Amino acid sequence: MQLIARSITHAYDTVEVLSDVSLTIGDAEIVCVVGPSGCGKSTLLRLLGGLERATSGSVLISGSPPADSLNPLTYIFQDFALLPWRTVAGNVSLVLEDHAMAAGRRAAIIADVLARTKLAEFAAAYPRQLSGGMKQRVAIARALAVNPAVMLMDEPLSALDSQTRELLMDDLVDLWTDVRFSACYITHNLAEAVRLGHRIVVMSRRPGRIRDVVEIDIPIAERAGRGKELSEIQDRLWNLMREEARAADREITDAA
Amino acid sequence: MPPEMILPNKQDFAADQPDTEGAAAAAPLQPVPFRGGGFVARPRRIIAPLLFIVLIALWEIGSRTGVISPISLPAPSEAAGALADLVTTGMLWKHLSASLFRLSAGWTLGTLLGVTLGLAIGLSSTVRAGLAPLVAALFPIPKIALLPLFIVWFGIGEGSKVATILFGTFFPTVIATYAGVDNVDRNLIRMGQSFGLSWRSIVRKIIVPGALPSILSGFRISASIAIILLVAAEMIGAEFGIGAYILMAGALYAIDQLIAGVALLSVLGLTVAWLIGRTEKWLLAWRA
Ligand SMILES: Nc1ncnc2c1ncn2[C@@H]1O[C@H](COP(=O)(O)OP(=O)(O)OP(=O)(O)O)[C@@H](O)[C@H]1O
Ligand SMILES: [Mg+2]
Numbered sequence: 111m112q113l114i115a116r117s118i119t120h121a122y123d124t125v126e127v128l129s130d131v132s133l134t135i136g137d138a139e140i141v142c143v144v145g146p147s148g149c150g151k152s153t154l155l156r157l158l159g160g161l162e163r164a165t166s167g168s169v170l171i172s173g174s175p176p177a178d179s180l181n182p183l184t185y186i187f188q189d190f191a192l193l194p195w196r197t198v199a200g201n202v203s204l205v206l207e208d209h210a211m212a213a214g215r216r217a218a219i220i221a222d223v224l225a226r227t228k229l230a231e232f233a234a235a236y237p238r239q240l241s242g243g244m245k246q247r248v249a250i251a252r253a254l255a256v257n258p259a260v261m262l263m264d265e266p267l268s269a270l271d272s273q274t275r276e277l278l279m280d281d282l283v284d285l286w287t288d289v290r291f292s293a294c295y296i297t298h299n300l301a302e303a304v305r306l307g308h309r310i311v312v313m314s315r316r317p318g319r320i321r322d323v324v325e326i327d328i329p330i331a332e333r334a335g336r337g338k339e340l341s342e343i344q345d346r347l348w349n350l351m352r353e354e355a356r357a358a359d360r361e362i363t364d365a366a
Numbered sequence: 367m368p369p370e371m372i373l374p375n376k377q378d379f380a381a382d383q384p385d386t387e388g389a390a391a392a393a394p395l396q397p398v399p400f401r402g403g404g405f406v407a408r409p410r411r412i413i414a415p416l417l418f419i420v421l422i423a424l425w426e427i428g429s430r431t432g433v434i435s436p437i438s439l440p441a442p443s444e445a446a447g448a449l450a451d452l453v454t455t456g457m458l459w460k461h462l463s464a465s466l467f468r469l470s471a472g473w474t475l476g477t478l479l480g481v482t483l484g485l486a487i488g489l490s491s492t493v494r495a496g497l498a499p500l501v502a503a504l505f506p507i508p509k510i511a512l513l514p515l516f517i518v519w520f521g522i523g524e525g526s527k528v529a530t531i532l533f534g535t536f537f538p539t540v541i542a543t544y545a546g547v548d549n550v551d552r553n554l555i556r557m558g559q560s561f562g563l564s565w566r567s568i569v570r571k572i573i574v575p576g577a578l579p580s581i582l583s584g585f586r587i588s589a590s591i592a593i594i595l596l597v598a599a600e601m602i603g604a605e606f607g608i609g610a611y612i613l614m615a616g617a618l619y620a621i622d623q624l625i626a627g628v629a630l631l632s633v634l635g636l637t638v639a640w641l642i643g644r645t646e647k648w649l650l651a652w653r654a
Contacts, residue, residue, distance in 0.1 A: 159560060181562050191557035195575045195652040204571060205561040236652050256561065 111173045111182065111259045112136050113158060113294070118167035120153055127153050129317040130167075135260055138290040140330070142303040144351065145313030145321075146358035151296045152264050154318070158294060159183045159262045175259040180209050184258035188265045190245040192237040192252075199224065199233040202252045223251040226285070243274035247281070254289070261293040268298060279305055280334075287331050300347050304340045305333055312350045315358035322350050445625040452626065457611075462630070464606040465596060468524065469634075472531025473592045480536045480588070481581060484543020488577070489569065498544070505537040510598045517603070527599040534595040535588035542584020546577030579653070582646050589638045597631065608634070 113135040120128040127150040135141050135158075143151050156162040158169055160183065175182035192201050202220045224230045227247040237245055246266060253261055267275045279302060285291070286306075297303050303310050304326060312322045326343060328336055422442050428434040429441030436444075452458040486493045487501075509530050516526040516533075550573050558568040600609025608630050615623035 161556060161560060181560075183560075185557070185560045187553065187557060189553060191551075191553050193554060193572065193575070195650075204558075205563070207571075208563050208567050238652070252561075 111171060111175045111292075113183070113260050113292075114170045114172055115154070115158060116168050116170060118154070118157060118164045118169070120150070120157060120162075120164045120167075126317040128157075128164075129319050131313075131318065131320055133294075133311065133320070135292050135294050138292050139308045140286065140293045140295055140306050142295045142297060142307030142310045143313060144297060144300060144303050144310060144347065145318060146315045146351065146355045147298075148358065149313045149316050149354075150318035151313065155185075155262050155264050155294060155296055159185055161185075176257065179257045179259050181205065181256035182259040184253045184256055184261055186246075186249050186253050186261060186263040186266045188269055190237075190242075190249045190269075192245055192248055194237050197234050197236055198229055198240070198248050198251075201237070201248055202255050205252055205256050219255050223254045226254065226288070227251040227281070241274070242270045243278055246270065246278060250281075250285070254285075258291060261291050261295075263293055263295045265297055266295075267302060275299075275302070282306060283330055283334075300344045300351075301340075303347065304343050306330065310347060312347060313354075315354045315361065321354065324350075440622040440625065442625075444622040445629065448620070448622040448626040449629070452611075460606050461608055461611050464604070464610075465600065465608045465634075468527045468531060468599070468607065469592055469596050471524075472528040472596075473535050473589060475528070476532040476535030476592075477539050477585065477588060479532070480539025480584075481543050483536075484540040484581075485547065485569075485574070485577075487540065488544040488547025489573070494544070501537060501540050505541065509534040509595060513599060513602060522603045527596075527604065530599045531592045531595050534591045538588045538591065539581075539584050542587070543577060543581050546580025546584075547573055549580060550576035579650060582642065582649065585642050585645075586639070589642060590635065593631065593635055593638070 115131055115133040118128055118131045119126070131154060133141065133154075143154065145151055153162070157164050160169070171182070193204065196204060199220050202223060203216065206216045206219060220233075221230070224233055227250055229244065229247055229251060232240065232244065237248070240248065246269075249266075267278055270278065283306070286293075295303075295306055307326060308330070310324045310326070311320055312324065313319065314321045324343065324347060326340075328339060333340060425434070425439075426442050429436065429439070429443075434441075449458075452461070483497065483501075487498055488494075512533070513526065513530055516529045520526045520529045554572050554576065555568060558572050563571070596607075597609035597612065600607035601613045604610040608627055612624055612627035612631075615621070615627060
């Protein structure tokens with residue numbers, strides 16, 4: 111299954127936020143999106159998953175999602191979005207309860223995704239009892255439970271400290287090697303982008319356009335040991351972004 | 367570091383070492399004074415009962431020694447006597463059951479209707495546009511002023527009394543409920559939508575639990591309003607009930623009975639507050 115954005119333009123009232131953005135997320139492909147703050151990355155992600163309607167242009171699905179996918183386009187949120195009144199297992203169960211399935215099968219899915227995110231022993235814990243990294247792992251488990259075709263992730267690691275981020279990034283790499291999900295991954299962190307992305311889309315400042323697309327052909331599983339090449343790509347990305355970021359910063363200063 | 371190890375050091379470098387450990391070891395050692403206490407609410411279970419007993423005892427002593435004149439305020443022992451009379455004549459249960467019935471019927475109906483309308487206002491822009499201003503307009507009317515009207519509508523019997531309590535509890539519950547719905551984290555709702563949950567599931571599993579803290583604190587307020595209205599309503603045309611008992615005692619200047627009735631009301635209020643507290647602990651255990 112492919113997720114295709116076709117010349118999307120979006121405006122809030124009179125402010126144009128996205129301008130003519132076209133993007134394809136292929137099978138088992140991770141597309142990272144980077145760009146200056148306020149350029150419309152979160153907006154793009156909401157449009158991709160159907161949480162908002164674009165002013166013009168369209169978001170299309172080509173091919174059909176896997177038959178066992180309960181929610182083909184699945185989000186992972188920056189603030190985790192866990193229900194504080196449900197346990198870890200209850201939060202995962204929430205997204206399965208609307209689908210007709212035997213209770214035994216639901217329990218099996220929950221146990222499986224919690225095991226895959228190393229949360230099995232915390233099934234009965236409440237979100238307030240968990241660290242930030244564990245909360246995001248619960249959110250990842252919840253997303254895995256519905257067997258998504260495309261994961262839509264908006265800065266999933268940015269609320270976490272850098273060590274936890276490293277660990278979760280390794281987890282994501284393992285997970286991808288294991289399930290081969292496809293994803294649109296939004297981040298401010300270029301190190302994350304070069305670590306996880308098959309392609310990295312660099313956006314301009316608002317109104318967001320695609321400024322450049324950088325492809326990385328090192329297999330994701332091998333990237334841990336090839337820091338030098340990655341940091342070269344990271345430098346290239348930063349050079350692409352520097353002017354935009356500076357200009358965006360100036361605009362905000364002017365507006366203030 | 368033990369002092370023996372520092373002392374030779376100190377002799378060696380005494381001249382050119384200002385405020386090091388060596389110098390500190392020579393000066394007298396003082397602990398840093400603790401300044402962090404207080405300003406934290408801790409449970410002190412015995413204080414409230416103790417204070418209560420002390421106040422009652424002072425009052426009793428005041429009455430016995432004549433400091434408090436028996437005409438202005440009877441001794442607590444006399445009020446206790448009136449209470450004992452109530453028990454032995456079997457009237458306590460008659461008054462209490464009449465009051466409890468009105469209270470529970472009025473409060474339950476008012477709360478059910480209030481939560482329902484509050485949810486409707488919280489969930490539907492159309493209902494909100496139509497009814498939120500109406501609720502705001504009717505809430506401040508003292509329901510007791512409408513009692514004669516309720517008597518015309520629902521009769522002098524139980525109907526008007528239950529209706530007074532019902533209306534009194536209805537409005538604060540509506541407002542607490544829709545304020546609670548408004549306060550539910552929008553991101554959680556968006557999360558529910560993004561996983562394709564049905565409208566019903568989103569309301570039942572995300573919005574209602576999210577609004578529950580606000581609804582329950584609305585219960586606290588509506589329960590107190592219900593007790594106040596109960597007494598007021600029972601003062602008009604009721605044979606039994608704590609309010610009727612207090613009214614009768616007042617008319618006869620039986621101040622000991624009046625105080626016994628007021629004490630009953632306090633106990634009722636405390637019990638209701640305790641019940642709501644337990645419910646909160648149980649339903650909001652996830653907040654702990
Ligand atoms: N619901 C909304 N109503 C009006 N304006 C909005 C809304 N959501 C976003 N915007 C505006 O659209 C622009 C893009 O916002 P968006 O959140 O997509 O940026 P972003 O690239 O995700 O930024 P960041 O990197 O800081 O997360 C901003 O100028 C923002 O003020
Ligand atoms: Mg954003």
